[in-house]
Amino acid sequence: MDSNRFSEITPEILALSKKSYHVSLIEPELYAKYDVKRGLRDLNGKGVLTGLTDISTVLATKTVNGENVPCEGKLFYRGYDVTDLVNGFSKENRFGFEEITYLLLFGDLPVRKELEEFNRLLTGYRTLPTSFVRDIIMKAPSRDMMNTLARSVLTLYAYDNRADDISIPNVLRQCLQLISLFPLLSVYGYQAYSHYHDGNSLFIHAPQPHLSTAENILYILRPDSNYTPLEAKILDLALVLHMEHGGGNNSTFTTHVVSSSGTDTYSVVASSLGSLKGPKHGGANIKVVKMFEDMKEQVSDWDDDEMVSNYLERLLNKEAFDHSGLIYGVGHAVYSISDPRAVIFKKFVEKLSAEKGLEKEFKLYSKVEQLAPEVIAKVRKIYKGVSVNVDFYSGFVYKMLGLPTELYTPIFAIARISGWSAHRIEELANNGKIIRPAYRSISAEKVYKNLDER
DSSP states (O other): OOHHHHTOOOHHHHHHHHHHHHHHOOOTHHHHHTTOOGGGBOTTSOBOOOOOOSSEEEEEEEEETTEEEEEEEEEEETTEEHHHHHHHHHHTTOOOHHHHHHHHHHSSOOOHHHHHHHHHHHHHHOOOOTTHIIIIISSSOOSOHHHHHHHHHHHHGGGOTTTTOOSHHHHHHHHHHHHHHHHHHHHHHHHHHHHHHHOOOOOOOOOOTTSOHHHHHHHHHSTTOOOOHHHHHHHHHHHHHHSOOOTTSHHHHHHHHHHTTTOOHHHHHHHHHHHHHSTTTTOHHHHHHHHHHHHHHHOSOTTOHHHHHHHHHHHHTTOSTTSSSOOTTBOOSSOSSOOHHHHHHHHHHHHHHHHHTOHHHHHHHHHHHHHHHHHHHHHSOOSSOOOBOHHHHHHHHHHHTTOOGGGHHHHHHHHHHHHHHHHHHHHHHTTOOOOOOOOOOOOOOOOOOOGGGO
């Protein structure tokens, strides 16, 4: 069957889909009637407590006179403030992704010898099985890199003689291999897509053992393998800021849920990738970039606060860009006053914009960061503060680095695999029960009728 026929929505399917959709609808008032926490959130939008974790802490409130009040956002990895971690390796002019991955997996910051040995371990795993690129990645390249990544991960199962062994030593080995291989699987998948779908030249560069994860991404992606120190450092920072964000985010919760069933590491990671692929989770930075491209066309004077505010109001009123009523990159499920990742990122983004000669664009981003909360408060009733999130600046960074938009979400995955790995091991180590939340049935009992009597 050809692909067009395979993908066709026939009139029969369309008719059946209407019936399926209708029968799937549940009256909204029933959720309130039965006190159902939709999306595992209460009426205030706060996540329902479903587990414990010692891996990271997300703070957006503090207790004042016995009441929780919003505060500047804080993010901690294994008890360390992410701001302190970033300042630490930045001041010493080191790359941080490998060091912070060690922290997430083992609970402590490594001493120099431990870090050197850990880097050697990751480097040793940064090799795909023989002919994997030719036989797997180059065959049937997908236009979506997250699907390509998930397919590659599931295929690696076939190359692992201990694929179903969920002992901690074996799972750690599998996780370290995936952490090492994610950059290759993502970039090679993109190169195959770019060649076979867009007709571009095919480049498959082997990773270099002396380079960091961030450096290797740029090395194997770019035709000439060249990059500046600042480019590599800011990509490394992006990886650190995206690698972990509590157990309650959708993809990490997926890691816990699927791990609790006792299945293999490859199935767990592929499930988490499927979650991250969703535009409500991992694709926001692409929307931010496209929104700003539209804004730059619609707003003639980027320095005019009134013109920029007017455009933002049009966004909220579904009159501009994609008519979704959203200002992408502004607002967060937890943070209200500030997202610490965005605060950290902004300082480095300014440096990169200067290196790229894009100071004017950075100034526009800063202006939107300042004006958006005011516009949102004016147009809508909000119950907590609103600020820009990490996606607000990450898309701008990736664009300045010349990364194709197809790799924006895979870059997120390259970072988050470190957090997923720590959470998978935590779930297995605590040997908990299979995660099985309750769903209340609202179906009425029906009497069966024979086929001819219906």
